[in-house]
Amino acid sequence: MRFTINKNEFLKGLLIASHAVGSKNANPMLLGFKLEMSSLGLEITANNDDIAIWTVIPLANEEKEIIRNYTLGVTLINAHLLTEVVRKMEGEEISLEVIDDRVAKVDDGNTNYQLNCQSAEEYPDIDLEKGGNIFNVSCADLAKLVEMTAFAALDKNTRPILTAINLRGEGGKLTATATDSARLSRKSVEIDPSIRFSANIPARTLSEVVRLFENNIEVEIAASETKVIFSFGNTVVKSRLIGGDYPVSNAIIPTNFNYRLSVSASALLNAIDRVSVLATDRAAVVKLEMTSDGIEVSSSSDQTGSGAETLTAVQYQGERLEVAFNALFVTQAVKALVSDDVELKFIGEMKPFVIVNPNDDSVVELITPMRTR
């Protein structure tokens, strides 16, 4: 096996596949890239049990030659090491030649490396066969579904199903829902009405997938019972699914409210940031006190003191209401809406409240208040 390859394209491919390399892994083989020089080009595979990535660097891109002077073959090389070596090399082209399935000679005409490598024979086969529902969505839409919801998924594995984003196709809508049980985030985009499915995909995997989109326009999603496969550009990503029914129905989001606050997103975020500086060890609790005379954002701690700020340029409808919340939850929710102004809608002091973008009803954030003292 031998090839000479454009350095930047090589590095780009390695960096894509590196998203599926675990830093600590039970199987040391999975710390490697499987490199296969085939008639398609240079195929790079990585796999860490949660997620597998296969990407191919083609022989040429339109007019431009990327790979030349090659012979077919396959090998397994430490992923981190190969990526760092290629990153640090300065030549425009890099040659790689595998000798006896034991050493990969890597050379850019200036530095030459002899990297230990091994036979790829025992590298686990990765099943990239597509099954179940297969459909296309725009990469921009999938990125929005993930970025607007992933932060609300549980980040510990105490309840595995809540570490997933539930992706559901129904009634012409593709809806992503994430919840850690104290808050929920949901976003929908339009899809072909014929598509009906529901899959619980680890939020971390989905975040990796959308980070890999570069200039890609469309992504094909194939969701079966046990796995989901994303195909875009020259890359295929497979993720395991989390079994079981996702514990959230549409009915959980209230629709009738008694109090409504419209406010500039940045003014609210800044006020929360300033007053929550007083929080000490646990999650910062911030209180919102709303009356027709004015809106006060405040926080206090026995240990450090208290801080308060009056929000101006707001609109409030309703009686006097006091609601306390986890500052991080509201901050993440408001940021996810990507809107100059946001609307907070309440039923009562201890009932979950929603935060929405007044100009976009495809996304909703739901937060359970906290008790103060």
Add this chain to the structure above:
Amino acid sequence: MRFTINKNEFLKGLLIASHAVGSKNANPMLLGFKLEMSSLGLEITANNDDIAIWTVIPLANEEKEIIRNYTLGVTLINAHLLTEVVRKMEGEEISLEVIDDRVAKVDDGNTNYQLNCQSAEEYPDIDLEKGGNIFNVSCADLAKLVEMTAFAALDKNTRPILTAINLRGEGGKLTATATDSARLSRKSVEIDPSIRFSANIPARTLSEVVRLFENNIEVEIAASETKVIFSFGNTVVKSRLIGGDYPVSNAIIPTNFNYRLSVSASALLNAIDRVSVLATDRAAVVKLEMTSDGIEVSSSSDQTGSGAETLTAVQYQGERLEVAFNALFVTQAVKALVSDDVELKFIGEMKPFVIVNPNDDSVVELITPMRTR
């Protein structure tokens, strides 16, 4: 106690003093700033046993008023909290008023905080009285002395004297020496020939001091038996000294060499960086193989493989020589010289070698080679 102060000047003063606040400290009082409104201005004191900082924000700077509407007094406030509160406030001016030695009201017209504070009565007195040798050096010179040597001091406390920089005035020279016993770094600047002293100042403290220089021109150093005091601008820094004789004499640096290599600093640094990527767990060992035909930089590891690079545009005088070294030591030494070209001078394979700037004999780096296998 009360004052209204320009926000940026307040923050600047707090950030200076924050260099002496410990993050974990046996005495919780030392997590606070002592703030004293006096006829000098606002005096801020912090102290963490190793280092004490006193800085004053004057009432006015030339024409510009900085502090107004004040009454004298003193209090103790959590340093981290006050710094964060002031940093986050957006107003041009901040008012601070202490009520009953218990609460500090901090207000910028938008946000108002009530920060817990306490009496400063029990805050330890800091002895800033100057004794011993007192002299001035330029801030630029002291910064160079520290930046060119501090990295070579020991960073663990296994041998306390080696965590210091030895600062010595003798024969019209102020010389800084640091060593961790495997390498040594020394830099001199000129001073008044009448100054004679030697002090072992913790390298970490000296690094903090020179980081505090802003537009300061000169720093006054007062070095006595037990402490050293640096005064510059509106700030005074006191450091403890490390007792005992510094274990390095002038004679340790060789002066006669059998082999000399001149090389571009960046070419050498890049080559070391590229080949040392193969190092696995321990410090990267890099080998330099010098012959009249060429210079090779290489590194190898049983686990990962080997890498080698030929340095071009070098000048070498001497027989064939192979020297192995800790890549980090040579990298830090070459960077400290701040020179386009550097000269490496050797006595033999296992003898300490020096790295110098061919255009500046006031600085020298000495490194003990390593054995390869």
